[in-house]
Amino acid sequence: TSVSVGDDEEEDDILQKCKGFMSMPVTDVKLLRQKKGETSTRMEMLIMETQAAFCRALEEVDGGKFKVDRWERDEGGGGVSCVLQDGEVFEKAGVNVSVVFGHLTEEAAKQMRSRGKTLKGVDGKLPFRAMGVSSVIHPKNPHIPTVHFNYRYFEIEEADGSKQWWFGGGTDLTPVYIDQADIVHFHSTLKEACDKHHPKFYAKFKKWCDEYFFIRHRGESRGIGGIFFDDLDSPSQKEVFAFVKSCAETVVPCYLPIVRKHLNDTFTSQEKDWQQVRRGRYVEFNLVYDRGVKFGLATPGSRIESILMSLPLTARWEYMHEPPKGSREAQILEVLRNPKQWVS
Amino acid sequence: TSVSVGDDEEEDDILQKCKGFMSMPVTDVKLLRQKKGETSTRMEMLIMETQAAFCRALEEVDGGKFKVDRWERDEGGGGVSCVLQDGEVFEKAGVNVSVVFGHLTEEAAKQMRSRGKTLKGVDGKLPFRAMGVSSVIHPKNPHIPTVHFNYRYFEIEEADGSKQWWFGGGTDLTPVYIDQADIVHFHSTLKEACDKHHPKFYAKFKKWCDEYFFIRHRGESRGIGGIFFDDLDSPSQKEVFAFVKSCAETVVPCYLPIVRKHLNDTFTSQEKDWQQVRRGRYVEFNLVYDRGVKFGLATPGSRIESILMSLPLTARWEYMHEPPKGSREAQILEVLRNPKQWVS
Secondary structure, X not given: OOOXXXXXXXXXXXXXXXXXOOOOOOOOHHHHHHOOOOHHHHXXXXXXXXXXXXXXXXXXXXXXXXXXXXXXXXXXXXXXXXXXXXXXXXXXXXXXXXXXEEEEEHHHHHHHOOOOOOOOOEOOEEEEEEEEEEEEEEEOOOOOOEEEEEEEEEEEEOOOOOEEEEEEEEEEEEOOOXXXXXXXXXXXXXXXXXXXXXXXXXXXXXXXXXXXXXXXXHOEEOOXXXXXXXXXXXXXXXXXXXXXXXXXXXXXXXXXXXXXXXXXXOOOHHHXXXXXXXXXXXXHHXXXXXXXXXXXXXXXXXXXXXXXXXXXXXXXXXXXXXXXXXXXXHHHHHXXXXXXXXXX | OOOOHHHHHHHHHHHHHHHOOXXXXXXXXXXXXXXXXXXXHHHHHHHXXXXXXXXXXXHHXXXXXXXXXXXXXXXXXXXXXXXXXXXXXXXXXXXXEEEEEEEEEXXXXXXXXXXXXXXXXXXXEEEEEEEEEEEEEEEOOOOOOEEEEEEEEEEEEOOOOOEEEEEEEEEEEEOOOOOHHHHHHHHHHHHHHHHOOOOOHHHHHHHHHHHHOEEHHHXXXXXXXXXXXXXXXXXXXXXXXXXXXXXXXXXXXXXXXXXXXXOOOOOOHHHHHHXXXXXXXXXXXXXXXXXXXXXXXXXXOOOHHHHHHHOOOEEEOOOOOOOOOOOHHHHHHHHHHOOOOOOO
């Protein structure tokens, strides 16, 4: 009864927003209201909003409904997994939010940062808080590409009480066939979001994406890239959050126009087979190289079904598959073997 | 012209045997004749024989023909890969032989032994010779199990000229449904081969198999086991080779009676789906845990198509798949979660 009018409005805002989410946030709404100015609260609201906006947009185009699973983590925190499987348009669409906390070993904390910074804990243990939204969408039609995005935030408290924090994330596209206009639209949308924050972000994070999503044993990229970044911790929490927010807000405009454009494209069984072979490569990348998957599979108490939600419903491995020269299949392989600049 | 009659006979024997192989051995036949008493020669002949016997038996039951690829390794050696894809009975059947040699780093040599023995090389380099036969057979009918076997031999020469050698291998079965009689036949055949050489081999190698083919993140075994061993280097080269030969000779009698028994079993689309889900788990094990695959993917110059030949033609990942209680699907899951003794 004694809160100011301004506070009331902002509290109402949080409650109001929660009503539009796929499920209540992981953190108690009371706590979010109390800590409404903090980065961890703003990020949790952002990932819940991103999940809801993306799921609603996909539901609209598919006609199906996401199955929503709330889960708790014994060691602290939990998540909300949304999956639409075997829909009209999507073979498997997963949009997962997790907000977890607890204590990390110094070794685990080191592994969480790609730069491998050493962090000092009390008795080798570091209190941490990690949250993120991640999604992989595998459509049925081979002319609609697979998309993946992930935006995440980490906080670690060192022995001296100082807080380390950083953001990571990215969005990338994995088409089965090259459609130049789709790819230019996708990269341009990401570039525009990057350019609002730093003139060098797009070029840097585009390159990082090409390097990260590389299937070494095949000598090819998983897809045609996008952006990828990790360990982003400067100039300030506020500014990096603003950048991540801009990126998260692009997931619908990056992807949905491409889905709608190809919704009614016809396809042959050969095209479907090629999609299945590419899905096999997607599985190879995710199980052999993806840092998030490796970390998840090796971490006790992680929710396997949410981690492996990224795998397609179906995939195929043909021995010695090599598309004929000059074919559309050979064309995309050429691009995957030699990543291109799509926008300048 | 001056060789004894006995030698002539044995030489003829090598040539004669080669005629029945899927392709000529990797090592020049002249060289094999010269070194006919050596373990590496006897092992190369054994793996070629095993490949041929298994391929012919599968061809007979399928009606299709194996595609035979000979390949060379730039760094030394090569192999013969036989694949039958999309056959009448088999969705994907691969039987691969490789004989490779060259120099290993001390670190790589250490990794090749599960016990991690330190080996001393000249300037940190160790001449090695490795050979083996490996196979994975994925049938179409969900009532015919997948089988895998691998028998291999390593030689490493240390700086002081001393030779280290060891054998490894095993055969294991991955059914989609439990057929008690099949499993008892499979394990009994392996036990019989083991018992001829050591009363403790079967129990020890059965346990090792259960431990090795365990999908940690799922808390379940890949299949119902079999035998698995590594680093076998005593009491003598001759005796271990004899054991490995007995094992290799069981691959046809272990598997073919099971294939024939279920050849005409009818199946539902639900049963086919469950097979596809189990194939997904097979892929998870092979890409995340299998030592051979990990070593192969990380080794420059290895033949990716032969390494990943073990992956099924098709696989499926359903979110939160859990078979109904009391179903035949739940029955095998129970067994995979709690490995059993099948023969005593």
